[in-house]
Amino acid sequence: QVQLLQSGPGLVKPSQTLSLTCAISGDSVSSDIAAWNWIRQSPSRGLEWLGRTYYRSKWYNDSAVSVRGRITINPDTSKNQFSLQLDSVTPDDTAVYYCASGWAFGVWGQGTVVTVSS
Amino acid sequence: DIVMTQSPDSLAVSLGERATINCKSSHSIFSTYHNKDDLAWSQQKPGQPPKLLIYWASTRQSGVPDRFSGSGSGTDFTLTISSLQAEDVAVYYCHQYHTTPISFGQGTRLDIK
Numbered sequence: 001q002v003q004l005l006q007s008g009p010g011l012v013k014p015s016q017t018l019s020l021t022c023a024i025s026g027d028s029v030s031s032d033i034a035a036w037n038w039i040r041q042s043p044s045r046g047l048e049w050l051g052r053t054y055y056r057s058k059w060y061n062d063s064a065v066s067v068r069g070r071i072t073i074n075p076d077t078s079k080n081q082f083s084l085q086l087d088s089v090t091p092d093d094t095a096v097y098y099c100a101s102g103w104a105f106g107v108w109g110q111g112t113v114v115t116v117s118s
Numbered sequence: 119d120i121v122m123t124q125s126p127d128s129l130a131v132s133l134g135e136r137a138t139i140n141c142k143s144s145h146s147i148f149s150t151y152h153n154k155d156d157l158a159w160s161q162q163k164p165g166q167p168p169k170l171l172i173y174w175a176s177t178r179q180s181g182v183p184d185r186f187s188g189s190g191s192g193t194d195f196t197l198t199i200s201s202l203q204a205e206d207v208a209v210y211y212c213h214q215y216h217t218t219p220i221s222f223g224q225g226t227r228l229d230i231k
Contacts, residue, residue: 046224049222
């Protein structure tokens with residue numbers, strides 16, 4: 001049974017980098033049938049898919065246009081986890097951040113409330 | 119980008135009655151590779167992450183009660199709860215995973231009448 005456990009700070013200052021990690025159990029980040037996503041939810045934006053990473057003989061990444069240029073999603077095969085980095089954050093990036101697996105998001109992390117404030 | 123639009127935004131249904139939620143995509147989300155529609159339904163209760171109910175438009179996720187069913191194809195889809203239970207009070211979302219960016223509907227809030 002796949003489980004995802006998120007970690008990372010809940011408070012980030014404007015202009016700094018938001019960093020979250022999602023640890024995977026019950027599957028491999030290098031699985032060639034899986035995909036690993038980051039999604040956020042806020043009252044103003046609803047549910048917003050941010051991006052994903054997946055392995056098909058090599059690593060691939062996709063991301064939403066709204067965060068392109070600021071987002072990095074990296075797999076860590078040694079720890080079986082993947083991470084989110086979002087640069088140059090503003091208060092508009094305040095949201096609950098989730099990691100989720102697969103194409104239909106069959107498994108979700110517990111969520112991390114991230115507030116961007118000085 | 120594919121826009122997903124749900125209707126209604128909210129509804130209230132009596133216990134034991136049928137609840138129906140609609141989802142419309144701005145473009146076809148039919149996968150010729152899988153011969154299925156790339157449409158999922160999820161349920162979200164307060165303070166919890168969404169929970170996948172239905173994928174491929176009509177395939178129930180393991181462990182989901184059979185009162186939940188999905189139907190539709192192409193651009194028009196429906197989630198039906200055949201006999202509403204108290205624990206079904208939640209917000210329901212559809213999303214398409216046919217192309218990136220993956221996109222969600224705005225959500226439908228379901229309450230007891």
